[in-house]
Amino acid sequence: MTIRLYNTLTRKKEAIKPFLDDSVSMYVCGPTVYGHPHIGNARAAIVPDILYRLLMAKHDSVKYIRNITDVDDKIIDAAKKEGLSIDKITSKYTKIYRDNMDRLSNLRPTHEPKVTDTISKIISSIEKIIKNGNAYVKDSHVLFDTDSFKGYGELSGKKLEEMLDGVRIDNASYKKSFKDFILWKPSEDDTPGWESPWGKGRPGWHIECTSMIKDILGDDTTLDIHGGGNDLIFPHHENEIAQGSCISKEKYCNHWFHNGIVLVNKKKMSKSLGNVILLDDLFKDNSTSVIRLALLSAHYRQPLNWSDQTIIYARNLYKKLLSVISMVDAKARPLDDADSHTKEIQDILSDDLNTPEAINYLSRLSKTARNDFEARVKLIHSMKFIGLSPINEKTVKIFSDTEEIEQIEALVKKRNEYRIKKDFKNADVVRDKLLSMGIELEDSDGDTTWNYLQD
RNA sequence: GGCUAAGUGGCAGAGUGGUAAUGCAGCGGCCUGCAAAGCCGUCAACGCCGGUUCGAUUCCGACCUUAGCCUCCA
Incomplete structure (x- = not known):
């Protein structure tokens, strides 16, 4: 196209x-x-x-x-x-x-x-x-x-x-x-x-x-x-x-x-209004993919009204996209044939850089990707095509720290032992401890997965 | 005042001369020790007034509103 x-x-x-x-x-x-x-x-x-x-x-x-x-x-x-x-x-x-x-x-x-x-x-x-x-x-x-x-x-x-x-x-x-x-x-x-x-x-x-x-x-x-x-x-x-x-x-x-320009409270950012949002400040609380996603959420010719909601939506969406991509997927697949996997998103973007539609596409793709390896590969390549990281930045950073990973997994195991014994009080204590370490748990199908909290 | 762009559900956005995709959010349910996620279901919109037409959200005209530019600005 x-x-x-x-x-x-x-x-x-x-x-x-x-x-x-x-x-x-x-x-x-x-x-x-x-x-x-x-x-x-x-x-x-x-x-x-x-x-x-x-x-x-x-x-x-x-x-x-x-x-x-x-x-x-x-x-x-x-x-x-x-x-x-x-x-x-x-x-x-x-x-x-x-x-x-x-x-x-x-x-x-x-x-x-x-x-x-x-x-x-x-x-x-x-x-x-x-x-x-x-x-x-x-x-x-x-x-x-x-x-x-x-x-x-x-x-x-x-x-x-x-x-x-x-x-x-x-x-x-x-x-x-x-x-x-x-x-x-x-x-x-x-x-x-x-x-x-x-x-x-x-x-x-x-x-x-x-x-x-x-x-x-x-x-x-x-x-x-x-x-x-x-x-x-x-x-x-x-x-x-x-x-x-x-x-x-x-x-x-x-x-x-x-x-289009970025509006804050429906007004153009200006020093006199004191509503200028610096990237340095956003970097403190948000991963860069989330910021990028937020800035791509409106069509480029439209004004982008920036609010707390803008970044929250982007954060939720990004989390959802990442949740279907396992670390193994993201690391395993080389970029060789990226082109064949990005045809759809390229076609969408080819119509006047329709990034909102591209984001819809990623969202739809993530649904099928959950149980479909090919769709997951497509999702990974499509995200990369528009400059979104398919791996949680924190995960990448700490991925090599085996000591920390062992410690986390030991705690997860311990919590599950409590759960088997129906000692939910102690299980929740462990979960809170992990949460304070920035780790989020998910129990599904008898399996517990953990992830670094986004942002 | 002039110029430009735009007004579709809570938000972002498709689309069409015969009443309107999709995503997010919301709501209801299933599941679950709880939470989260997931799954299923669901509510809800075409700024206003005329005109053309069998029929307009879609075409034409007026109006209203919003933003930007006309001074430095991404």
Whole structure:
């Protein structure tokens, strides 16, 4: 089944048709590294990660680019606040970001460019735009001349002149039109800057993404897929199309996809509302598969309303999935023929990344899997396909600790001895003791199984 | 104010011109020393108003509501 994905540009689901024969390129707007990642950042990484896994299953070669923005005014502020140099701040939070994304089972992108490594390409891109007559220099700033680009507003559907009323816009003196945006701006001595034809300065927001794409793919290539949070549609992606189209003979990008934002109490997370949920905090109480499952529970284009329920549902569901997979199953089966076992889930996901339906599928599969080894193998591979661990993380961690296992099994045995003697009081004491050790028991068919408590 | 998206049972979400999948939760039962799990069964929904139609949740129009964007944002 071919992958069909909603295209923001055409407002339709469309098949992905790569510009090059069987090599697909995807660019996703990555983080600005100045603070701890929150669940919104996680969603913005997990959604393209699912797409990346699907693309890899269907195409010989996939270029997956996700940038690291390490030049930005917010970083400068954070550096001041934390009393660290800008380098320290960006390397610290880059590391944390990568670590957090790894923990959530996101595959690493094939390319992870930094803005600071792309400055010369940014400068040459800007020069090209100026040369083509689509940008102008004023007071040490370089500005994109939006009136010179006829397609402006196509992605977001905005006609800027018509939405002026009710909005106050400070038209900076160096702008010809309020719509124009900055490609390059001057830097003071104490802010990061690079020498350029327009003096010491740094790139404006927007140009870095375009430059990194062109740097990796080449100027006259069309990017196949570009993604990001839907709060980036305007102005960021709109501006990227404008400037990118002025650099190249080819269309800038064919397929745009945008994930919905995460809401907390039906409101967008924001520092001012104090409702930002950091991954670091979630990691304390939840396994990473549970967090991932929670973030995949709503369709990617819908807003995801985060509540206590969200994580509780995910936890219950994950527990149920794990309960039908024995450790032996999970360890025994190699991933060799994973593809044949994941056809169903791939087909489900191929329809615009329908992760809720994929999760339903796992849930249905777990029913038959209980008494069906093949279904269990399918379940394991399907879970792995969307990045869920088929083994309880704690179990994996302690699996090699035979001493602890012997101790647990001795207690289980002891409890069953009490049970045979109908001494349920003492049996319950032992069960409580195991519970306090984080062990959960289940009696079924005369057999007692134990498991580490999830989370 | 403008733009975009969306409104289906408690939640997540399919779907169709002839009254609506599935999963989770709930409820009832079986099982069980208890608990848990499992199994069986079950309740419950198409924002509002018009129009087209034999008939609309599905098509058209108005309205209402929600969220996002228009300022940094994933």
